[in-house]
Amino acid sequence: MNRLGFLAREALINLRRNLLVVLGAVLAVFISLSLAFGALVVNELLRINTLAWQDGTHIIAFLYDEGQDGVAAGAHAALLDEVGGWEEVANVRYFDKAAAWAEYQEMFADRPEQLNIDPSVLPASIRIELTDIDLYQDVQFRLASQSQLIRRVATFGEQIEQLSSLSTVLNLLGLGLALVLGASAVILIANTIRMAIYARRDEVSIMKLVGASNWFIRVPFILEGMIEGLIGAGLAVATVWVAFRNLRTIGDSIEIISFGIPNRFFVTWGIVILLFGAAAGVLGSVLGLSRYLRDEDGGRPVVVDRRVLEPT
Amino acid sequence: MIRLRDVTKVYEGGTVAVRDVNLDIQKGEFVFLVGPSGSGKSTLIRLLLRQDTVTRGVIWVAGKDITQLPAWKIPFLRRSVGTVFQDFKLLPNKTVGENVSFALEVLGRPRSVVGPQVKQVLELVGLNDKGDRYPRQLSGGEQQRVSIARAFVNRPPILLCDEPTGNLDPATSVGIMRLLDRINRSGATVVMATHDHAIVDAMQRRVVQLDNSRVIRDEMAGRYETGEIPYQNGGRHNGDGAEA
Structure with a gap:
């Protein structure tokens, strides 16, 4: 001490x-x-x-309606399950037509003329949060393979x-x-x-x-x-x-x-x-x-001419 | 206590500082190393402290071959060898007491040991009332006493002194020599390099004379000038004045 x-x-x-x-x-x-x-x-x-952007949503996939255009009933739920299993995806939410209409109403609340539409034209969607924002193109590419089910994919790619x-x-x-x-x-x-x-x-x-x-x-x-x-x-x-x-x-x-x-x-x-x-x-x-402060060794040995050491 | 065999030291550039030195110093001896400047006295002291390495030969201190000592063991050698120099080597920003206790503190001695030991050694050198003074407030003789106190506070069995009276007037030198004599009589081996004729003549102790890098005389109870007993190269002193 x-x-x-x-x-x-x-x-x-x-x-x-x-x-x-x-x-x-x-x-x-x-x-x-x-x-x-x-x-x-x-x-x-x-x-x-x-x-945090867009409430954690980096990609939105707008879907064709079930029971129309050859989309089977239950296809949306199956897609949701599949996308949820991808490693690039941190979270995925289903946004049905009612939710889409509610969001639309909120967005155009100050422009009532825009609200005179048929709510059924608004598509359901899945909203994807990525584990890493840099992976958005990979996910976009994988979603493209589901073209029979997905109408359009919107990403925040440029901003990202x-x-x-x-x-x-x-x-x-x-x-x-x-x-x-x-x-x-x-x-x-x-x-x-x-x-x-x-x-x-x-x-x-x-x-x-x-x-x-x-x-x-x-x-x-x-x-x-x-x-x-x-x-x-x-x-x-x-x-x-x-x-x-x-x-x-x-x-x-x-x-x-x-x-x-x-x-x-x-x-x-x-x-x-x-x-x-x-x-x-x-x-x-x-x-x-x-x-x-190198370890002191008492001085380096000196190389000496042998003749110096010979007896005189 | 100290044994040198065929010790030669050659510095860079080929300067021979000491050549074929053979010397035996017994426990409790007081030995003067005398000779002109450049004769090799200080080199011998540096070799004994392992501040320099030998070019050839072997040196034993307290039974250990210090020429083969690994670097990390050198501090242990120096703990058993006290050193006193002409220029005192005191730390100006530390008091007398701190200068002396410094030697124990760097060895990690507990405070309970340091205090009494410093007090005791300051009494020995006659400076017990000046522990709080700074070196600049002391005379040359007093500064050298502090230096001796620091060298001896750890009670080393060997004391090496390189011209300890070189900077002092004759009267003060006598005081320092009395002190070294007292330390020697307490059992410590003292080796002192000096130019001081008067001191060597007055003390009448063993004299080892170097000249031109060689030991040319080794005489018990000798004087500064050439004595009666010439040194024989390769001879062994047995400590009682006779050649072995």
């Missing part, structure tokens, strides 16, 4: 001595992980909103494609920036550690003289890097969380966008980001230490 306390104290002394450099490293970790975490949140928002590509671009951009800034954070931490070693070179040499093991000397520097990484990651998680809460407060008035990311998402990814920050800190420290 005393040993642990000593190591922690030494790490804190290191941090205090190089405050400005430490601040630079913490900021680098903070910016890179904020971007990474922010990209994750935006991606989740896109996913939730795409899924746009959102999907936007999500991909955002993800790539976020990931790229996070990688570049993450690497710079690791390098900055490595530099911080090198400066800390340089600033404490007298202490390190005295520690070696009195018999401290190399790991005992290294641990405070590794702890220092880990603390820098953790502080940067903690700030990133807090900033993204606060920014999201504010955005949600503003966004509540915009009905078409859902901000319903569960707290579980933030807790899980928050922990991952913190661990990542700590790992980046440790990696930076190890890189910083590698050059200056």
Whole structure:
């Protein structure tokens, strides 16, 4: 316990001595992980909103009426069962003619002249929610094989494609920036550690003289890097969380966008980001230490001209 | 306690620092290493601490061949060897007490052990009332006492001193030598490299003289200048002044 306390104290002394450099490293970790975490949140928002679109309906298959055009009675139920069994499909609902008429009435409630139609012309339909929005073309293709039963297939393909590509671009951009800034954070931490070693070179040499093991000397520097990484990651998680809460407060008035990311998402990814920050800190420290605190072997053996060793 | 056999150290560029040194130092001995600058005194001390490796030969410390010691075991060697240097090597931002306790803390000694041991060793070196001072607030002699306290706080069986009086005036040097003598009389083996004629002559202890990288004299109760008993290459001292 005393040993642990000593190591922690030494790490804190290191941090205090190089405050400005430490601040630079913490900021680098903070910016890179904020971007990474922010990209994750935006991606989740896109996913939730795409899924929530049209009440979770990505594809509508309008059906021929049963008992007409050669469609057997019970064919709709059979199709519903079959589509429900497809792996691309998360959920499928049957929308009968009465439901279609109710929806029609709701849609044109403010235009009564449009309501003077025969409700029986409105077709029944099945409404499909996909497990992954990118799979809509596969499902569309499979539905096409049921042309004797399906009148028309409507998808939100264009919108889905746009959102999907936007999500991909955002993800790539976020990931790229996070990688570049993450690497710079690791390098900055490595530099911080090198400066800390340089600033404490007298202490390190005295520690070696009195018999401290190399790991005992290294641990405070590794702890220092880990603390820098953790502080940067903690700030990133807090900033993204606060920014999201504010955005949600503003966004509540915009009905078409859902901000319903569960707290579980933030807790899980928050922990991952913190661990990542700590790992980046440790990696930076190890890189910083590698050059200056190699296992001491008392100097490298020197290749000597044999004549030098001959008796004189 | 310490045994060197045919020890040769050649630095990069072919500079021979020590050549074919044979030496036996018994437990509890006080040995002066004397000789001009560049004769190899400090190299011998560095080799005994494994700060350098031998080019040829073998060194045993407390029965262990330290030339074959793996890197991870070097700290264990250094825990049994206290070191005192001319430039004190104190940490300026730590107090006297902290400088001394540092040596125990890095070994992971519990606080209950560190406190009393530091107090005891500060009493030994006569600095028990200056534990809260910083090195800059002390005289050179006092700083060297702190350095000795740090080297001895772990009660190592061997104390290596590289010119410990090199930066001190003669009167202060006498005080430091009295302290080292006291530590030696408590059972520790002391090996001290020095240029100080007066101290060597006054102490009348074993003198090992190096010149041009070789041991040219090994004399019990010797003086700084050439004594009566010449060193014979390959000879073995048995600790009582006779050649083995």
